[in-house]
Structure formats: C-alpha cells, structure tokens
Amino acid sequence: MRFKEDQKRAILFYILKKIEEKNDNISRAVAETFSINQNTVHTYINELTDRGIIRRVKRGQYELIKEERSFDLRREKGELDSDIAVYDNCMFPYVKELCGNLQEIWSYAFSEMINNAMEHSLSENVYVTVIRDYLNTTAEITDEGVGIFEKIKEHFRFSSLEEAICELMKGKLTTDPDNHSGEGIFFSSKMMDSFYIFSDGKVFTNNKFDDGGIANLSCERKPGTKVVMSLSNFSEKTPQEIFDLYTNDDGGFTKTTIPLKNIFSASPVSRSQAKRVCNRLDKFREVVLDFEGLSWMGQGFAHQIFVVFARENPEIKLVPVHMEADVEKMYRHVMAER
Numbered sequence: 001m002r003f004k005e006d007q008k009r010a011i012l013f014y015i016l017k018k019i020e021e022k023n024d025n026i027s028r029a030v031a032e033t034f035s036i037n038q039n040t041v042h043t044y045i046n047e048l049t050d051r052g053i054i055r056r057v058k059r060g061q062y063e064l065i066k067e068e069r070s071f072d073l074r075r076e077k078g079e080l081d082s083d084i085a086v087y088d089n090c091m092f093p094y095v096k097e098l099c100g101n102l103q104e105i106w107s108y109a110f111s112e113m114i115n116n117a118m119e120h121s122l123s124e125n126v127y128v129t130v131i132r133d134y135l136n137t138t139a140e141i142t143d144e145g146v147g148i149f150e151k152i153k154e155h156f157r158f159s160s161l162e163e164a165i166c167e168l169m170k171g172k173l174t175t176d177p178d179n180h181s182g183e184g185i186f187f188s189s190k191m192m193d194s195f196y197i198f199s200d201g202k203v204f205t206n207n208k209f210d211d212g213g214i215a216n217l218s219c220e221r222k223p224g225t226k227v228v229m230s231l232s233n234f235s236e237k238t239p240q241e242i243f244d245l246y247t248n249d250d251g252g253f254t255k256t257t258i259p260l261k262n263i264f265s266a267s268p269v270s271r272s273q274a275k276r277v278c279n280r281l282d283k284f285r286e287v288v289l290d291f292e293g294l295s296w297m298g299q300g301f302a303h304q305i306f307v308v309f310a311r312e313n314p315e316i317k318l319v320p321v322h323m324e325a326d327v328e329k330m331y332r333h334v335m336a337e338r
Helices: 002-020 026-034 038-050 083-095 100-119 148-156 161-170 184-191 239-246 271-278 299-312 325-335
Strands: 054-058 061-064 067-074 125-132 136-143 194-199 202-207 225-232 255-259 286-290 317-321
Touching (some): 002 038, 002 061, 026 038, 038 054, 038 061, 083 100, 083 125, 083 136, 100 125, 100 136, 100 184, 100 239, 148 194, 161 184, 161 202, 161 255, 161 271, 184 194, 184 225, 184 239, 239 255, 271 299, 299 317, 299 325
Parallel strands (some): 255 286, 286 317
Antiparallel strands (some): 067 125, 136 225, 194 202, 194 225
16 A cells, blocks of 8 residues: 555656656656556546646646745835844745755745845845745845845955856855855755856856856846745755765865856866966865866866965865866876876
8 A cells, every 4th residue: 555655646746747847748758657557647637636736738738836926125114124034924934834954944045045135235125036836945035236246246356257156156255254154155055956146147056956057157137136046845955964065073164166167168278267266265175176067178277276276285175076088187187297
C-alpha cells in the first residue's frame, strides 16, 4: 500500500513539473515514464484540477494555479520602519504552512532584502509582490531609489558596474560596515533556488541550476533596484547547511565561490582581469574559482592568480573547479613555474 501511495505521489509531482515546463504532450510523457496508460494519467490530471492545483487552458494543455498579491509600502506612512513588520504582513501568510526549514529561509532572505531596500536605497516607496503556486513561492521587492550596483561602484570607486557586481558576488561587501556585515545578499542568493537583482541596466543572478548565470547581462535601465527570488515549496535545504558551506567551525565567513563566467563575457586573458578577481580575496581563507562555461584562459590571467597572488597570499587556499581541457592545460602550465 505504501509503495502505491509513494508511486502516486511521484506521478502527481511529475505531472506538475511537466505542466510547469509547458510540455506539449503531458499524458504521453507521464505514461511512458511510469509505464501506465494515458487514461490513468488523465485520472490524475483530473484529481489535480479538482483540488484547485491546476486548471485547463485548452485541450491537452494545463497551467499551475497561481496566487498573487502586491503591496505598496510608503515611507511617509511608517510602512518601511521595520523589516520584521513587512515580513509578517507581506511574506509570512504565504509561507506559514510550509515546513520549518523553508520558513527559516524565507524569514532570513526576505528580511535581508527588504532591509536593503529600506536602509540603502533611500527610496520613498517599496513594492512587494508574492507569487505562489503548488510547487514554488516567489517574492519580488522593487524600490525607486539609488541602484545597488551604482551605489557600490561609487562608494568603493570601482571602475565599472561589472567590477561592482564581481565584488558583490564574493560577499563581505557593504557600504555601511558599522551596521551591516555584507553577507545578506551572498547567503540569500545561495539559499534560494533562483535569485536575481536587476539594477542600473545589469543583472546579478544565482540559481540552483547554473550557480550564477550571466551576472552582467544587460537589461532595461530603470531607476532603483528589483530583487526576484524563488524557492521550491518542497526544498529540503536548511539555512544552517548553507552557512556551513562557507563558514569555519567558529561560524566565520571564510569561504567564497566565484563563477568566473558571470564576470567575463569571453575567456579571461589578462593580468588586469585577474587582479579584478583577486581584489578583496584576502578576506577569505578559501576561494573556489569556478571555470564552468569557460573554454580557455590566457597565460597572464592564470599566472597572476595561481602564481603571483598565491605566492603573495600563501594562507589563502585557491581551488579551481570545472576546468575544461584547455583551461586545465594552462593551469598546469603556470603551476609548473611555481
């Protein structure tokens, strides 16, 4: 009996994922995957429809039913005085029935991002939208203030918005060190399944499938900053396991990961590019350099990081991962010079 219940649950979930993916022939895909007839699949689809989880769009096509609500928060009305109050009013009603680990993640990430909008953007208005379906919950936080990338660029006098995004990716970056640790965006982005910051015509992105995407992808330039973050309603991850990946036994934030394809639109070649990557790495004890998506790197770039920087900072462990053959060949070439 238990096996049948588990099998049914797996079939229902598979149907929902196929609907989410907008599969053209759901009944056939499900029938072939689970070796059941299509009439049985239609019975399951009808059950999901009756439960109000999906609805029929047209013959053979369905969509997840979404619940969406938006909030306009005004500073002049005192609605931006407390991140806790905003969370309790806007977010908690949509996650209170989820498992405890998910409530903890949403409490941390939403509060951190709304706090950024409240304290850093200087925006008089902040707009929150929460979207939930059976599989996922998404939160959007939009302000009309100072764009986050431009603010970081100006505060630290970086040469470009791309450099500001690169530094933001590493973590431990804040324009208000007396009141903030600079860890909120880093850990929030790691906890979520997908995480985007749109600002100043650029995008910072981090998701469970791609660990970053293209962080400096161009987008429409509008005033302010928009954060979009989404998490599966069935995720088993916990905040603590995410913190443990990047902290030491004492809880210190000592490790960071840099997906290099987020920084460079083409394979990195120069020492100046390497110096950009190495900036502020002295704040960490271990740095994972992720080469996924890069097919090559220049000798100057590799030498600057793995020879010059490594020699000057022997206490920092550099860990290259996901190197393709030509990247690894250049890595071994410069390492032979050490």
